[in-house]
Amino acid sequence: MREITLSQAVNEALAEEMRRDPTTFIIGEDVAEAGTPFKILSGLVEEFGTGRVVDTPIGEPGFMGLAVGAAMTGTRPIVDLMFGDFIFLIMDQLCNQAAKTHYMSGGKLTAPLVLRTNLGATRRSGAQHSQSLHALVAHIPGLKVAMPSSAYEAKGLLKTAIRDNNPVVIFEDKLMYQDKAEVPEEEYLIPFGVANVKRAGSDITLVGTSSMVQVAEKAAEILAAEGISAEVIDPRTIVPLDMDTINESVRKTSRCIVIDEGHQSFGVTSEIAARIMEQSFYHLDGPVIRMGAMDVPIPFSPALEDITVPTPEGVAANARKLMAGEMFNG
């Protein structure tokens, strides 16, 4: 099968959906001629024109709010937020407006929009361009949250997001834009709320999101060489979250580590671990271990930045402890 980059996969998904549905449009900073700083959208303005690939001034709350209003009145905006860190600027429009419109109107109004943004540290971008803030969004009822782990997922999930009638936020890992994966030529969609078992195993379950799926897979390789069989699960969307697949795996392996690049405290790993504890407690042979980014602003210095995020070696080390029945304290 052909291989394309995550960036190309996103570009293809947008082009296909924009051809299919004339009410879709892209809006954000430097999305047209420049095709974003990551060059993800190159070529789209040539095909769809500046009326549907709309460059905005640097006013995130403004264009996010505009997108909410546009979505409520018959279009399907696809908002490009250059860095996930800027989500703090648009929180009111996203969380007070878009997320609640359908509910508050008793089901009468909808806001079918997609917010595409990114996450991920270790790009030496400093504390305001390196955060993984998906947990904040996942906390708010009314927002769906997708976390593609490869080019294949990025395309299939984005197409589903654009057709969804709810506000959907997609976090792409900015370090993965040039990573290639097999992506079929034929059209496909990936449904929300269906986890993917990336690797089968029997001793321990590793649940990873976004690029942490790769970290989990690499850890599984390390462990395999030591005779430990790890199962790797990619939930693909954290809202909705496919607990059935995760529970099934954990009940089989009886051990689990959850890995996510958001800060560890009050985050996605905590949520998934808590649900496993509630739903599969009597099947567990050890505590569910959370591995997230350290609870520090992401430091610039490479010497510090690299130790703030989970690594395959770190996951493997925790897996060994779990297998050995060692205690985890704090």
Add this chain to the structure above:
Amino acid sequence: MSDAKTNTEEYLRMYSQMVRIRTFEDNANQLYLSAKMPGLTHMYSGQEAVAVGICEALKKTDKITSTHRGHGHCVAKGANFKEMFCELLGKEEGYCRGKGGSMHIADQSNGNLGANAIVGGSMGIATGSAFTAKMLGKDDVTVCFFGDGATAQGILYEVMNMAALWNLPVIYACENNGYSEYTKTAEIAAGSITARAEAFGIEAFTVDGQDVLAVNELTEKLVARSRKGEGPFFIELMTYRYHGHHVGDINREYYRSKDEEKLWKTERDPITKFATWLTKEGIASDADLAAITAEISADAAAAVEYALAAKYPDISEVDQHVFVA
């Protein structure tokens, strides 16, 4: 050129501060091109007269807030090369112990409250700093540097409203370099930028940002008036960035022509213009100016060498400074 500073020492200091910024940036760019610098950085080259003209009108305890394109502001407000290069390379001896990097350099000792990677992110901070001065009865003035692109952020209008209502000693300095990222200012700013400030009753000025004396003269006046409680003020400084949006933005003809770049660099360069004036007025000879430049180059080379060899922070520092000890 207009006249602001009146003695040779001050003129030469302005000149050397501009050369220091240019030299710092040339070295930073080299560090990037030779893959010795982590991440990306935004060059201030071309805009030197703005930072220097303004900061030379400030005293040490006056405050500034800076932007992603902040090296120039940092140097102009009195920072040293060594700590700056160490910061750019993520080293322990950097101004922020390597935790900030290019986009977050702050130099508290000289009143630089920090660069900011959020466009418009420092507008509230600058206004709050002016609020402090007023509340505590200090005569400190705060200058808020930001770009033309940042005028699209709503917070500017929220804080200008308050600053005007409360007569805060803050000067909003909009560096209009014609572009926000890969987009021309005309495509992102409707109407007049200064008129927006005027709508709040704030006196607004437009000045040639390539003329260090003009910038300095205007700022001296506005700073003096701000100290007397006549602020806030707004200045739009017309200027140009020589490099791409960041050091990696190399193929940029799709949004900015080479001819345009050449015009600014050859005919409107703030350092060359000022050098010509200095020699014409008999304040310095070409040889004097060349000596200044040579000394600064040597300083920068030594600082770069030092920073490259300097150590990274110990990993135990990673969770220090999350909270105040």
